[in-house]
Amino acid sequence: MTNETFHELLATHRDRVFTQALFSLRERRDAEDVTQEAFLRLWRQGDHLPADRVAPWLAHVTRNLCIDQTRRRSAARRHLGVADADAVDGLVAAAGGPDDPFAGLDLDDRQRRLLDALQTLPAETRTVMLMHYGDGTKLADIADAMGKSLAAVKVQVHRARQRLRLVLGTADGVSEQRGSA
Amino acid sequence: MKYDCDACGPxxxxxxxxxxxxxxxxxxxxxxxxCTACRDELERERALRTALGDLPxxxxxxAVTARILAVVDAEYAATRRRNRRLRGVGLAGGLLAATLAAVLFLRPGAALRGASAEHYTPEQVATARHELIQTLTLTARVLDQAGRSTLVDVFNDQLPSAVEGSLRPLDDPTRGG
Incomplete structure (x- = not known):
């Protein structure tokens, strides 16, 4: 892969990768680190990736990096111990709470509830939902990138949809739109 | 098999x-x-697609873009330098092979032409031996330099000066080797 080709891929996909990491981790600094690592892996992948597979490949790698990051966070909390971890949380809260990871995104209440509901899904399922619904990535491409069967991904999406409906309840924006489309 | 709700939903x-x-x-x-239930499910599917698609x-x-590009540009430059060195080593290897072929099959023959194996004079043997040493020394230098220099360095600097040195008279004290 030439330097110029990579520059183009970065310009095309960086916001999407950062958004996926941000929605998944809800922490800007972690999302920045994951974005950087995902693109460095893309660079080191060289020419082995067809152009039309870049987006699902990036989404898959980003999802794995987010899982790793979440595990590191959990391990850090375990290392701190419950009392210390709670003390840190207390200090953060006393300082005005953690920065809003979605600051500047202009989300309405319905969208914030939707993001909260997405957070209840397993990381892989959340990635699949954001890729399929948010980016319009074909289920076949998602299945290919994740090494799963198409049927398995279809069932995964179907169950996630049911789970979101359960979490959001009847007053959410999704259900409110029933019959309006 | 009848197409039912369990098949339709996913x-x-x-x-x-x-x-x-x-x-x-x-x-x-x-x-x-x-199926009314699946028609409702289809509408929910459509609504969810709209809601998630509308997320900003x-x-x-x-700063993240800059950090990524800094690493990538540095690695790209390092890769180019490494490739140029490898091409230089490849060239030097080719030169070595060609030189050895010439030494083994041409130069000794030129020095000893007309003499059978049992009639080499001490002067002929000394000349052939000296030429062999000079040629191998030159090739070794080129090979050594190619490992640390670019192809351009080899052609524009190392090789001409080495060849020039090797062409000076044997008794010239400034002669290379």
């Missing part, structure tokens, strides 16, 4: 995006025409 996402096969599409159409995209901070 298919609705692909159905809406036009990913279903023609046969599956016909089955979903037929099922939707008869965050802008990747410029």
């Amino acid at each position: 298919e609705l996402g692909a159905y809406l995006l036009g990913e279903s096969s023609d046969e599956t599409r016909r089955e979903v159409d037929a099922h939707l025409a008869a 995209t965050a802008t990747c901070p410029g």
